[in-house]
Amino acid sequence: MSSSNNDNDNDNDNNPGTSVVRLQINVSKLEQYLVSRIPGFKTPLEVKQFKYGQSNPTYHLIDANKKNYVLRKKPPGKLLDKTAHAVEREFKVLDALSRNTDVPVPKVYILCEDNEILGTPFFVMEYLKGRIFEEVLFSPLPVEERRKCWYSAIESLAKLHSVNYKSIGLENYGKPSGFYSRQIRSLPKISEKQAATMDDEGNKVGPLPRLNEMIQWFKNNEIADDTSIIHGDFKIDNLVFHPTEPRVIGILDWELSTIGHPLSDLANLLMNFFVKDIPYSPIPGLRDVKNLSIPSANELIQVYCEKSGRQYPIPNFEFAIAFTFFRTAVILQGIAARIARKQASSDKAKEYAKFFKDINLMGFEIIDRTIKSKL
Missing domain, CATH: 3.90.1200.10 (Aminoglycoside phosphotransferase (APH), C-terminal lobe)
Known part of the structure; x- marks a missing residue:
């Protein structure tokens, strides 16, 4: 969701923010995985869940350095449509666009397709510090x-x-x-x-x-x-x-x-x-x-x-x-x-x-x- 790597979403009135973690994940396994794959990542990890996202559970991660990340994963359980919730495709397009174009997208760090870590595939990307407006009139603005x-x-x-x-x-x-x-x-x-x-x-x-x-x-x-x-x-x-x-x-x-x-x-x-x-x-x-x-x-x-x-x-x-x-x-x-x-x-x-x-x-x-x- 947003990136300054030094700030969390609580200082942003137009950010939909986080709530309690509704779908639990294995934080210990996640910490071990990220420490070995993301340079500079440091435990312990603080985990929140974003309020937005109708299908793929999306989490706000804050490591011990107060660096912010976003994790997107497939939901648990049997899926009606095998092509839905395709976090692998999300990672692929974000990786290509962020490295090769000036289309405004967050950078991605890692894709994990090993279900042993969090039960379903997930990827970790940049947290963008900014504003998200939930209505199309942009009412708070001039x-x-x-x-x-x-x-x-x-x-x-x-x-x-x-x-x-x-x-x-x-x-x-x-x-x-x-x-x-x-x-x-x-x-x-x-x-x-x-x-x-x-x-x-x-x-x-x-x-x-x-x-x-x-x-x-x-x-x-x-x-x-x-x-x-x-x-x-x-x-x-x-x-x-x-x-x-x-x-x-x-x-x-x-x-x-x-x-x-x-x-x-x-x-x-x-x-x-x-x-x-x-x-x-x-x-x-x-x-x-x-x-x-x-x-x-x-x-x-x-x-x-x-x-x-x-x-x-x-x-x-x-x-x-x-x-x-x-x-x-x-x-x-x-x-x-x-x-x-x-x-x-x-x-x-x-x-x-x-x-x-x-x-x-x-x-x-x-x-x-x-x-x-x-x-």
Whole structure:
């Protein structure tokens, strides 16, 4: 999460902070492992768990030198999807980007795939001292800084999408074409598995509403193919901003990254602008808000196109936005499935999980509006 190696997260009001360790780890084994592999690491180790992170348990480590680290690991137990929680992939992309590009990411120190240490694979990375904003309006900041933070987020995304992934050793990190086609085939299968997951009382998670109709529309209206490194969950609360300046210094949470369609990241980042406000929803909706104190979605799309050399306006961008709602609904449904299986690591998991049906229906509203506009 954040790096000054001399400071912890308690001096930062915009850092989501830590809580008690919800998923225990073997600190003694971890100490022995890190002492032998990270130069300068010194025991004893203080361990906290970050409050953020819906799937991969994430820990704040402070060694005897008061140097800070972050540890990310796979959750315990049997996983519904073997490709999920891929901390090994996170390590690989962070290592390549931090060593070979100016994309703002934390440095990584070590990947451990030996289950004897902590039960599941994990990696250790740099702690970035900075600010993490949990809402897209950047409310604590002056208006001009809010706008600059958004511009920096967009520019960081354009910078990522401009990287030649083959030149930094990521040519095998994903398939070079057909990203959306594969997602259209795979996500419904994942959703069906999640829907059938039962809790201890025999209650099923349940299906996404209008799933078959939505998938058919995606098949009939797929966006033109394109390829770059994609983050997979690029959004404001996965960014670390400089402690005092309105600029991104780190992009976090790479478990869903791959080689894929760059517009999937852009649509994910701008999703809030297309969400209607629902009481108690963990995804704030800006769709019907007037006089925003941040740039509009259209303005941000223009900046992205300018920085990435892409055509503006983006043809068929409605597809990317609608697909983001569907994909988000599948992710939230997955959190609900982990709750049913007692695998959720976040104390906010239940709050997120109950909205998966609402989010999918909002995606269908975009589809309906697109269909009507073409009549």
